[in-house]
Amino acid sequence: MRQKIPGLLLVLFWASLSLALPARQEPVTAEPAAAVAPAPEVKAGDTPNDGGKAITVTWQASPDEARGLVDGYEVLRSETAEGEFSKVGYVPYGFTSFDDQEVPQNARDYFYQVKTVGRGAAAFTLSAVSNPAQAREQWFNTARVNALISCILFTLIVVIFITRAKRGQSLFIRRIAGLAAVEEAVGRATEMGRPILYVPGLSSITDVATIAALNILGQVAKKAAEYDTPLLVPNRDPVVFTVAQEIVKSAYAEVGRPDAYNHDSVFYLTDSQMGFASGVDGIMAREKPATNFFLGMFWAESLILAETGAATGAIQIAGTDAISQLPFFITACDYTLIGEELYAASAYLSKEPMLLGTMKGQDWSKALIVFLLLAGLATALIAPGTRDFILKILKVG
Amino acid sequence: MIFSTNPWVWVAAILTLCIFSFLYKENPFYRFAEHLFVGISAGYGVAVYWNNAIVPNLFVPLFQQHNWWFIIPGLLGMMFFFRFNQKTGWLILIPMAVLLGTGSGMSLAPTIQTNILKQMQSALADATNLKLGGWGLIWGIVTLFGVITTLSYFFFSREQKGLLRVSANIGVWFIMIGFGASFGNTVMGRISLLIGRVQFLLTDWIHIIK
Numbered sequence: 367m368r369q370k371i372p373g374l375l376l377v378l379f380w381a382s383l384s385l386a387l388p389a390r391q392e393p394v395t396a397e398p399a400a401a402v403a404p405a406p407e408v409k410a411g412d413t414p415n416d417g418g419k420a421i422t423v424t425w426q427a428s429p430d431e432a433r434g435l436v437d438g439y440e441v442l443r444s445e446t447a448e449g450e451f452s453k454v455g456y457v458p459y460g461f462t463s464f465d466d467q468e469v470p471q472n473a474r475d476y477f478y479q480v481k482t483v484g485r486g487a488a489a490f491t492l493s494a495v496s497n498p499a500q501a502r503e504q505w506f507n508t509a510r511v512n513a514l515i516s517c518i519l520f521t522l523i524v525v526i527f528i529t530r531a532k533r534g535q536s537l538f539i540r541r542i543a544g545l546a547a548v549e550e551a552v553g554r555a556t557e558m559g560r561p562i563l564y565v566p567g568l569s570s571i572t573d574v575a576t577i578a579a580l581n582i583l584g585q586v587a588k589k590a591a592e593y594d595t596p597l598l599v600p601n602r603d604p605v606v607f608t609v610a611q612e613i614v615k616s617a618y619a620e621v622g623r624p625d626a627y628n629h630d631s632v633f634y635l636t637d638s639q640m641g642f643a644s645g646v647d648g649i650m651a652r653e654k655p656a657t658n659f660f661l662g663m664f665w666a667e668s669l670i671l672a673e674t675g676a677a678t679g680a681i682q683i684a685g686t687d688a689i690s691q692l693p694f695f696i697t698a699c700d701y702t703l704i705g706e707e708l709y710a711a712s713a714y715l716s717k718e719p720m721l722l723g724t725m726k727g728q729d730w731s732k733a734l735i736v737f738l739l740l741a742g743l744a745t746a747l748i749a750p751g752t753r754d755f756i757l758k759i760l761k762v763g
Numbered sequence: 764m765i766f767s768t769n770p771w772v773w774v775a776a777i778l779t780l781c782i783f784s785f786l787y788k789e790n791p792f793y794r795f796a797e798h799l800f801v802g803i804s805a806g807y808g809v810a811v812y813w814n815n816a817i818v819p820n821l822f823v824p825l826f827q828q829h830n831w832w833f834i835i836p837g838l839l840g841m842m843f844f845f846r847f848n849q850k851t852g853w854l855i856l857i858p859m860a861v862l863l864g865t866g867s868g869m870s871l872a873p874t875i876q877t878n879i880l881k882q883m884q885s886a887l888a889d890a891t892n893l894k895l896g897g898w899g900l901i902w903g904i905v906t907l908f909g910v911i912t913t914l915s916y917f918f919f920s921r922e923q924k925g926l927l928r929v930s931a932n933i934g935v936w937f938i939m940i941g942f943g944a945s946f947g948n949t950v951m952g953r954i955s956l957l958i959g960r961v962q963f964l965l966t967d968w969i970h971i972i973k
Contacts, residue, residue: 516875539919571859572866605862608846608855637811638804644782645801651789669953693946704938706917729920736911739883743907746891753891760884762876 402430402484404491405439405462410478410499413465415510415763418472418503424463425493428482431459440481440490441466447477447495456483472501509763520731527730528723537722539714544683544701548582548715551681552589555656561596562586563655565646565671566610567662567686568602568639574709575687576606579662580613581712581721582685586659587617591626598649599632602642607634643667647674660684660699661708664691672698685711765970776968779960886910909937 405425413420428436438458442451443466455464469476475498483490531537555562564586566579583599590597599614601607611632618627635645647670650658658675660668661684668684668691675682676698684695685703695702703711706728713721746753767773781796821837824830839861845854889895889903915927916934923931966972 510872510876512880513872513876516879517871520875538921540922542919570866571862572870574867577863605843605859608843609859634805636801636805637808638800641800641804644797647785648789648794648797651785666953689941690945690949693942693949696942697946706919710919726920729918732914732918735879735883736914739886739907739911742883742887743890743904746887747893750891750893756891757884757888760880760887762881762884 401489401491402435402482403428404493405480405482406493408478408480408493408496410476410496412500412502415504415507416501418501419467419469421466421469421476421478421499421501422463423466423478423480423496423499425480427459427462430482430484435485437483437485439464440483442479442481442492444477444479444495445475447498449477451477451479453481469501472503475500507763509761512759512761513763519734520727523730523734524724524727527726528720531719531723531726537726539710539722539725542703542707542711542714544685544703544707545711545714547681547683547701548586549589551657551659551683552586552593552595554681555590556593556595558656560656561598561653562590562657562659563646563650563653563675563680564597564599564659565662566599566601566606567660567664568642568667569606569663570603571605571609573663575661575663576603578709578712579685580606580609581716581718582659582661582708583610584613584617585715587614588621591618591621591623594623594626596628597631598653598655600635600642600646600649601633602635602637602639604634604637607632639665639667643670646671650674650678650680654678655680658682660686660695661703662686664688664695669694669698675699767968767970769967772967776964779964882910909934913937 405428408423408425410421410423413422423441425439428439430436436459438456439461440453441455441457441464443454444451454466454468457464466476466478477498478496480493481490482493527537552562564583566583567573567576569576571577587597589595597614599610601610611629614632615624615627618624635642649655650671651674655675655678658671658680660671660675660682664671664686665688668686668688672682672684672695682699683701683703684699685708686692686695687705687708689705692702692704696704709728710725713725742756746756767776778796778799781792782800784790785793821833821840825833825837839858842854842858845851886907889899890907892903893900895903912930912934914934915930916938918927918931921927962972
């Protein structure tokens with residue numbers, strides 16, 4: 367212990383001295399920050415399979431990237447090799463390519479430079495100028511060959527079945543539980559002397575679910591006309607409204623009751639999603655329909671509508687292909703047509719050759735998909751080397 | 764409790780309470796808010812269509828850029844007005860046919876890509892990935908099994924009997940498990956919407972939350 371005391375005193379002396387005296391200032395030197403190495407091998411070329419608006423620029427990572435000195439790469443474009451380059455994009459380190467999606471003109475030469483941006487104090491450096499590149503449009507997207515083949519195949523299957531249906535061949539479609547309830551639901555409304563509410567979804571006419579819903583509307587309108595039951599059809603889309611009005615009018619005429627058709631039974635509410643929902647809720651609460659049909663495409667309003675309908679005591683039949691909304695309909699409605707059941711329902715009810723053929727075509731396409739999945743699984747497990755090839759065939763371009 | 768002095772916050776808060784009153788029963792306050800909402804949104808919708816659809820997609824290309832091709836969609840759109848006349852009402856079938864045809868045609872390839880090819884690829888990717896080993900591979904195969912049995916439920920060309928019935932019943936279980944997860948997820952989202960509205964009342968209106 368005694369041996370350590372002089373050393374301790376020496377340390378304390380130097381410590382007190384260093385606190386008493388002002389710290390010596392190190393002279394500030396204006397040394398330039400070390401520049402990072404530029405990105406080598408900058409190449410530019412037309413972006414494949416596009417409409418002629420983009421050029422893809424690629425480069426090798428700067429050697430300083432591995433040392434953690436690079437923050438990212440700025441991509442610069444010019445109309446001439448010697449001209450003024452301007453920034454068109456930035457990618458962080460780790461990326462070595464950039465798609466310039468805003469090429470001003472196609473079929474014209476553009477040059478590129480890549481500016482390696484250093485991290486912190488490290489300065490940037492410019493790469494060599496790339497080769498000239500032109501953006502050109504391609505008439506055929508080779509990355510979508512698989513989609514083309516699938517389209518042709520499925521269309522062929524559907525056309526074969528439509529042709530068979532049109533020739534009068536009987537095409538069987540199994541009975542769907544929710545459909546059996548349609549007649550019962552219309553009958554209930556008639557007995558109770560209350561209207562039927564039919565909401566053909568909130569989507570546009572180009573939505574398959576809307577088309578299926580309008581097909582079913584025709585059948586429901588016929589039953590309503592036969593039983594002289596009032597029908598209410600609120601609409602969100604102006605075009606769907608026009609079509610729905612024509613369908614209901616035709617249905618009344620087809621069963622020989624054109625006089626019973628009420629022009630105001632099919633009406634337009636509003637384009638606003640929640641505005642429409644509150645409007646339909648109000649109708650349900652005031653008119654107290656005995657039966658509610660919610661068929662077509664629905665979003666967040668599905669539960670609001672179905673819950674209000676359930677609270678009014680109506681029998682409710684719903685159907686949609688919106689996966690996120692189906693759980694709500696299943697919970698709050700008496701019958702729910704799940705996804706493709708909605709399309710099948712329209713074919714089943716209308717018995718139209720076009721719809722029946724399409725339904726059959728879809729069915730056999732599904733069988734083909736199951737077969738391909740099983741074949742793919744077996745092949746990839748027996749010969750693991752084929753796995754990458756199988757997945758590549760299915761890759762979406 | 765300090766109430767907001769902004770009149771628009773008062774309007775929004777009172778209308779919110781009017782809409783919430785529906786939770787008790789249909790009443791004149793709800794009816795007022797509902798009709799106001801439907802009317803204003805319908806009117807607003809017309810202005811939105813005009814400014815966001817008709818002006819940039821028809822008037823600008825036609826009258827400013829003199830792109831005369833746009834006369835064709837313009838005329839097709841105008842044909843919808845024929846429905847006001849009984850004699851010429853059938854002419855709206857033309858724009859409707861164009862709308863449906865182009866809509867279906869344009870959605871065909873993306874639908875096949877995303878709903879069929881991408882799904883098939885995802886289903887096969889894990890089920891055939893031997894590197895996953897053990898449970899990873901088993902789950903991959905279970906998922907693929909779920910896809911196949913679910914597809915069998917939506918096969919309408921045969922009565923659900925025998926093997927198809929067994930497969931379809933298993934498929935229904937997979938569907939219901941998926942719906943259960945989706946239900947829980949969406950309910951959480953809805954609750955956050957309710958929280959947002961209550962937060963507006965307590966923060967912007969009566970300033971209880973700061």
